[in-house]
Amino acid sequence: MEITNVETVQLQYEMEEPWGLSRDREVGTRTAAIVVIDTDAGITGIGEGVGPEPYIVERIVEEKYAPRLVGEDPLDIEFLWQTLLTDDLYWDQKGQGVAAASGVDIALWDIAGKYYEEPVYRLLGGDAGGNGQLKAYASDLFWTDTDTMADRAAEYIDRGFAGVKTHLGRGIDADEERVAAIRDAIGDAALMVDMNCGYDRPEAFRAGQMLEEYDVYWYEEPLSPYNVDGLADLRRKLDVPIATxxxxxxxxxxxxxxxxxxxxxxxxxxxRCGGITEANKICTLAESFGVVCSPHCYTTGVGLAATMHVMAASPATQWLEFDPTDFPLYESLFASSLEVSDGQVSLPTDPGLGVQLDGATVDRYRLD
Ligand SMILES: [Mg+2]
Incomplete structure (x- = not known):
């Protein structure tokens, strides 16, 4: 089998209500770069790279990677990963080049699953949890007024999710008002708090002390990702687990x-991190350090499916990040309907990732 064509489809969705994040940031659109790889066997693979800029992912995939991929055997996934990311002509340790390669890698795994007629997680070692499901938390609480955030949190718990995640980081007093209201609304369900890198070290420490009072499940990205020492320091001093x-x-x-x-x-x-190939290795590395992997996943159904296959095959993963809103680029991209019940999401059973590029969805949301 040979790769015959590699291209990218950019999708964009304008949100009715922008996300409110730390430091008064707002995001009003959700975008995606979907990588499509065709083969001479008639099998097409679909992947996604989160850049975060989809037009940059598209340029890298189509101009840099496609010429290296066409004519190659798509089943040689590890060889192609090495070719894109560690070839001595092109060292790109972090950033959009890795994100673009992630989209390619995911599409190659989709091809492999379709070729071998198995869901991808079965090619990675099978269902480590043994029950065909992943426990999910509802990831949708962005900054707005306190009552609205608390009401939404309660609604998700009522729908069966065992945990919810909220985005804070606009001052410790305002944060505490919301954490207290959400905790009150959800009882003893898991509450994850994401600061989206909004604080410096002293602020992050004080906010962490406040969160200790509300039995927060994890404290996510309190600091910039550059500040590894600061994260380690918070982890030593605070009685709340650190996620990043x-x-x-x-x-x-x-x-x-x-x-x-x-x-x-x-x-x-x-x-972003290097696709299914690399996420799978990161989960193994985490397992060896006694660290739990709860992969980040806030994108389309293609990314959700890729995340689910990685999580399913690793014994070191917990908590699927799940968008509980009716985001139109989520379920419509699954080949069979996504089964979500009592906060448990069933693993896709179709060969490959179990996704498709639904024509009507692409026509409506295609950017390029
Ligand atoms: Mg986050």
Whole structure:
């Protein structure tokens, strides 16, 4: 089998209500770069790279990687990963080049699953949890007024999710008002708090002391991803687990976090960190350090599927990050309907990732 064509489809969705994040940041669009790889066997693979800029991922995939991929055997996934990321002509340790390669890698795994007629997680070693499901938390609480955030949190718990994640980071008093209200609304369900790198070290320490009072499940990205020493320091001093990793790349980047003792819950993003090949290795590395992997996943159904296959095959993963809103680029991209019940998401059973590029969805949201 040979690769015959590699291209990228950019999708964009304008949100009705922008996300509110730390330091008064707002995000009003959700974008995606979907990588499509065709073969001479008639099998097409679909992947996704989270850049975060989809047009840069597209340029790198189509102009840099496609000429190296066409004519190659798509089943030689490890060889192609090495070709894209460690070829001596092109060292790109972190950033959009790795994100673009992640999209390629995911599409190659999709091809492999379709070729061998198995869901990808079965090619990675099978269902480590043994029950065909992943426990999910609802990841949707962005900064707005306190009552709205608390009401939404309660709604997700009522729908069966065992945990919710909220985005804070706009001052410790305002943060505490929201944490207290959400904790009150969800009882003893798991509450994850994400600061999106919004604080410096003294602020992050004080916010962490405040979070200790509310039995927070994890304290996510309190500091910049550059501040590995600071994360390790917070982890030593605070009685709340530290989560980070969505802005880290490759097993080499995660090794630094693990060796520094900077993280309790590692959050590699399969669409950024190096694809399924690399996320799978990061999970193994985490397992060897006694660190839990809870991969970052806030993108389309293609990325969700890739994340699920990685998580399914590793004994070191917990908590699938799940968007509980009716995001139109989520379920419509699954080949069979996504089964979500009582906060448990069933593993895809179709060959490959179990996704498709739904024509109507692409027509409506295609950017390029
Ligand atoms: Mg986060």
């Amino acid at each position: 990793g969505e802005n880290e790349y490759t097993k080499w980047g995660f090794r630094e976090l693990f060796e520094a003792g900077a993280v309790d819950y590692a959050m590699p993003d399969t669409m």
